[in-house]
Amino acid sequence: MKTTTLAAAFLLCQNAFAQNQPTPIPLPDSLRSAAVLVQVQVAKPTHRRETSADVSSGPVTLKLEAERGERKVEFEFPEGSTVVSKALAAEAEDGEISLEDAWNFDEPTMLLIATAADSAAGFTLYSGYVKQANKAWQLVGTCRVASWQKQLTELSLTTDAPRRKPLAAQWQQAWSQRPNGSWKSLLQDTAKAPTINWTAHADSLAQAAADDSLIKQAIQTPAYANLQSTQGIFYEIIEQGSGTPVTLNDRITVHYKGYLFTNGEVFDQTKDKPASFPLRGLIKGWQVALPLINVGGKIKVVIPSGQAYSIRTRAAKIPPNSILVFEIAVVESSANK
Secondary structure: OEEEEEEHHHHHHHHHHHHOOEEEOOOOHOEEOOEEEEEEOOOOOOOOOOOEEEEEEEEEEEEEEEEEOOEEEEEOOOOOOOEEEEOOOOOOOEEEEEEOOOOOOOOOEEEEEEEEEEOOOOOEEEEEEEOOOOOOEEEEEEEEEOOOOOOOOOOEEEEEOOOOOOOOOEEEEEEEEOOOOOEEOOOOOOOOOOOOOOOOOOOOOHHHHHHHHEEEEEEEOHHHHHHHHEOEEEEEEOOOOOOOOOOEEEEEEEEEEEEOOOOOOOOEEEOOEEEEEEEEOOOHHHHHHHHHHHHHEEEEEEEEEHHHOOOOOEEEOOOOOEEEEEEEEEEEEEEEO
């Protein structure tokens, strides 16, 4: 489907707002949409009854809601789904995560829905994010839905207001993100693609403190009693290794196992053959830890979320704000060419 067709569908959706009727915008298979992002600006209403502007995709809805002067963002999902992550200040209940004061009237607000699916286990993660004007992105929350959806297939935009008192909401941008991270505008090809700083998010300092506290509590247990720390990551050198030192510019060949700190669930590991990567292209925790040992060495690393994948919905088995544990054995390390 061409961009002009998508833009036409978007304009039809805008026209439908006067009747408070949602109109879906199809996302063609060729986009393989892993996320949708919209920007909306809501004028301050002249009434005090509930009004809302929301974006839906798949089984989830991300909503800006205002009632009696109070503003909040709600992330709605199927009842029975599991909440696996949320903003520190958010409140969660069955089917909903809500965050107070996360947007303002008369200012552009961005809403993002991202997804990651595990076909083998048959579940999908959905995350909702919000960004106020001139502020950092913030995770509202992430749920785990017990069904598998390969990609997002449609986008629906809606406003709701009392009769004869329409909400003055202007939908200004709409984007679809491909699995490789690039964005496709659903309005016009000349629009500037969004950029997202996942690390410096709105809760980054508070989340770092929360992660640090959890890890330091774990150090009191036998499994993590030998951890040391450097540059914000925690590690235990199991074998130093007698080969050449690992450097940040190396291409490393390793055996590894990665699992979640909170429950020990393995999300990735090598099996018969080792894996090879340029170290500089890996997460910060690996970049800090691997130069601490030599070829032939083994290390256990506990990586706070800010030095791992932060609030990104990167993989179905790695929820946002996850502390990660890796056990790594370096087989080979050489200058990356």
